[in-house]
Every structure is written in structure tokens, then in C-alpha cells.
Amino acid sequence: GENVEQHPSTLSVQEGDSAVIKCTYSDSASNYFPWYKQELGKGPQLIIDIRSNVGEKKDQRIAVTLNKTAKHFSLHITETQPEDSAVYFCAANGRGGSQGNLIFGKGTKLSVKP
Amino acid sequence: GAVVSQHPSRVICKSGTSVKIECRSLDFQATTMFWYRQFPKQSLMLMATSNEGSKATYEQGVEKDKFLINHASLTLSTLTVTSAHPEDSSFYICSAAGVINYNSPLHFGNGTRLTVT
Numbered sequence: 001g002e003n004v005e006q007h008p009s010t011l012s013v014q015e016g017d018s019a020v021i022k023c024t025y026s027d028s029a030s031n032y033f034p035w036y037k038q039e040l041g042k043g044p045q046l047i048i049d050i051r052s053n054v055g056e057k058k059d060q061r062i063a064v065t066l067n068k069t070a071k072h073f074s075l076h077i078t079e080t081q082p083e084d085s086a087v088y089f090c091a092a093n094g095r096g097g098s099q100g101n102l103i104f105g106k107g108t109k110l111s112v113k114p
Numbered sequence: 115g116a117v118v119s120q121h122p123s124r125v126i127c128k129s130g131t132s133v134k135i136e137c138r139s140l141d142f143q144a145t146t147m148f149w150y151r152q153f154p155k156q157s158l159m160l161m162a163t164s165n166e167g168s169k170a171t172y173e174q175g176v177e178k179d180k181f182l183i184n185h186a187s188l189t190l191s192t193l194t195v196t197s198a199h200p201e202d203s204s205f206y207i208c209s210a211a212g213v214i215n216y217n218s219p220l221h222f223g224n225g226t227r228l229t230v231t
Contacts, residue, residue: 034219043120043207043222044158089157102148102220104157 002027002094006105014113019080021108023090024072030092033066033073034102038087047088048075080112117141118210120223127198127230135193135226137208143188144210148220149181152205164191198230 003026013019025033031052036044050057050064050073057064061080066073077084087109091102117140127133137147145166150158162183163171170183180202182194191210195202207225 036222041225041227043118043224046219046221049219101160101163103160106157107155 002030002092002103004090004092004103004105006090006108008108009106010109010111012111012113013080015080015082017080019075019077019084019110019112021075021088021090021110022072023074023092023105024070025092025103026071027092027094027103028071030094032093033064034091035062035064035075036089036091036104038089038107040086044089077110080110082112082114085110085112118144118208118221118223120208120226122226123224124227125229127228129199129230130197132194132196133198133228135195135206135208135228137191137193137210137223139189139210139212142210142212144191144212145188147185147191147208147210149183149191149193150207150209152207152225154205158207161193195228198228200230203228203230 006023034049035047037047038044048059048062048064050066055066061078063076087107089107090105094101094103119138119140121136125133147164149161151161152158160173161176164183164185166185166188172178185191205225205227209220209222211220
């Protein structure tokens with residue numbers, strides 16, 4: 001079945017620096033790739049998503065890139081702030097492309113030091 | 115934006131009792147809801163897919179008689195953990211989408227922390 005690998009598992013950056021989290025997926029039929037931010041004790045919040053018909057998407061300090069050939073996608077956070085500290089999950093839709101069945105990466109704990 | 119409400123946020127129960135968790139879509143009709151389980155410092159594992167008006171589809175290894183799912187309306191799905199045991203202690207999260215299509219992102223509830231003593 002679909003497998004999503006996420007790296008790194010932990011990431012510590014200084015406030016103002018950039019953070020990059022990378023994911024790879026195995027199912028070539030996947031066409032939807034969301035990123036979620038999860039704060040302690042809360043459910044995941046969708047922060048950005050990208051579909052397979054585009055290679056890059058940006059929303060203020062957050063951007064996501066997708067390389068369909070290599071089957072990897074990345075989250076880029078610029079000008080990081082302490083409130084960006086959280087666990088970030090990438091995901092890809094599995095089961096032959098059904099958008100509802102998301103397969104999650106193992107998560108990246110991002111710490112932004114003031 | 116789309117809001118998914120989950121209740122309760124925390125519950126402590128004794129071993130052998132049953133616990134019901136509710137998941138509601140507040141501003142949209144959710145034809146499909148998903149139930150996930152998350153262990154500490156781990157990722158989300160899909161337990162089952164709940165379709166309004168039909169039986170839920172369970173992932174491999176998830177006991178359907180243990181985790182009862184009911185999706186009786188377009189805004190409410192419930193997960194009942196029956197005869198709970200300490201190993202059922204976990205963070206349970208639901209998600210919902212209006213229409214599972216190319217433009218329908220999933221939104222998650224804030225989770226339910228279940229502790230079985």
C-alpha cells in the first residue's frame with residue numbers, strides 16, 4: 001500500500017531562519033498532498049495543500065513544492081516565529097487517488113528558538 | 115472555514131465500560147467522516163471510514179465490534195469504544211469532508227484524549 005516517509009523527525013531553527021520538511025510517497029496515483037500543523041493536545045490543522053497539477057504553491061510564509069517524477073514534496077517555512085513551533089505532518093491520498101484516504105508521514109517536531 | 119467539532123475533549127473511564135465520542139461538522143454536510151487514532155509522539159493511523167447512512171469501512175486490524183461507528187446524519191458521526199481496556203487509551207481524532215472530490219480538503223476535530231483506568 002501507500003507509504004509516506006517524512007524527514008527530519010525533529011528540526012530546531014533560530015527565529016527568523018527558514019525550515020524545510022521533506023516527504024516522499026510511493027503511490028503514483030496519489031494526486032493530493034496536504035500539510036497539517038498539530039499543536040500539543042489538539043487536532044491537526046490544515047495549513048497548505050497542493051495537487052498534482054501544480055509544482056509549487058505559496059501562502060505568505062509557507063510554500064509547498066511537488067516533484068511528481070521523484071515522488072517527493074516539501075514544506076518551506078520562511079522567517080520562522082516561535083508560534084510556528086509544533087508537529088508538522090505531510091500526507092498523501094492513497095487507495096488509487098481517493099482524496100479522503102490520507103496516509104500520513106510520521107511527523108516533524110519543529111522548534112523555533114527565540 | 116470548515117469547522118469540525120469533537121466531544122468530549124477528554125474522558126477518563128474505568129476498564130470494562132463503554133465510551134462514546136461525537137464528531138460534528140458545524141457548517142457543512144459531511145458525507146464522509148474518518149476516525150483516526152494517535153499514540154503519543156506518533157502519526158495518525160486511520161481506523162475507519164464512516165459514510166452517512168451506511169456501514170463503516172474498517173482498516174485492517176481494527177475490530178469493528180470494539181469500535182462501533184454510527185453516521186446517522188450528514189453532520190454527526192459517533193465512535194463508541196466498547197468494553198474499554200487500558201490499551202485503548204489513546205488520542206482519537208475525527209475528520210470530515212463535504213464531498214470527497216478534487217477540491218475537498220479534510221478538516222480535523224480537536225481530538226478526544228481517552229484514558230482507561
